């Protein structure tokens with residue numbers, strides 16, 4: 001199996017380009033054991049970046065992650081997020097402390113503002129910097145920020161400490177390629193592609209199926225390999241089934257060639273003009 005390429009963030013952290021999402025985990029006690037098993041299997045396969053949020057399952061996803069990483073904290077790169085309405089100077093610190101408790105860890109490696117709310121960026125940045133000073137987080141970043149928001153953020157004191165922008169990015173959501181992705185690349189801010197298989201909706205696409213067939217691969221693998229075709233992108237599929245985790249990990253064995261990429265461009269046209277950032 002091909003090794004997972006790593007990405008070096010602006011602060012020097014090295015993270016795998018293929019990680020694991022956790023949205024919808026921690027919502028049902030009956031499913032928790034499978035979710036823990038799937039995440040652990042992903043860690044075993046090198047998908048050691050785990051993305052979660054205080055929002056997911058109302059804290060339940062963080063508890064599932066906590067179970068999955070118990071006894072192996074040092075193997076993983078933990079990403080969690082503060083909800084916008086908690087993202088005040090003090091609220092961010094409180095929210096982080098609650099996340100740490102649920103995760104059962106002393107530090108979150110990368111803490112993101114989930115999306116822009118009413119609290120000024122400056123207050124959230126100040127809180128993030130405090131949390132770094134206290135050792136409760138290693139670094140901070142943002143999520144769902146469009147190009148103009150990023151410009152505003154980066155103009156603020158310490159705004160340039162943002163390490164990543166987690167956004168919706170997959171074959172059917174290519175708007176960021178027009179301006180946001182180039183701007184983040186220029187500023188050395190990693191893109192974390194969320195919903196890389198469009199929550200499963202891409203899997204029935206005929207073009208994906210045709211490309212997959214040519215390579216003896218699956219549509220999910222084509223969708224994931226496509227998100228990873230350029231450097232600077234971290235893809236975080238969510239899978240709560242071990243077989244899905246295995247399949248997703250193997251996307252790195254698939255090398256999309258120029259003909260595949262051209263065919264995919266035909267079916268999912270790249271943006272010709274600016275499109276507002278989409279969110280799920």
Ligand SMILES: NC(=O)c1ccc[n+]([C@@H]2O[C@H](COP(=O)([O-])OP(=O)(O)OC[C@H]3O[C@@H](n4cnc5c(N)ncnc54)[C@H](OP(=O)(O)O)[C@@H]3O)[C@@H](O)[C@H]2O)c1
Pocket residue numbers: 020021022023024051052114143144166167193194195196197198199200203220221236237238239240241243244245247248280
């Ligand atoms: N920052 C944000 O605002 C934001 C928004 C959305 C998502 N996210 C993050 O990004 C992660 C990924 O996005 P997502 O969960 O929305 O969608 P996704 O990863 O595109 O799709 C997840 C869905 O696809 C299924 N799946 C996964 N691998 C599969 C495979 N190989 N074959 C068939 N089905 C497969 C999963 O099923 P099973 O679970 O049954 O395996 C699940 O139903 C989230 O979990 C979350 O961590 C962040």
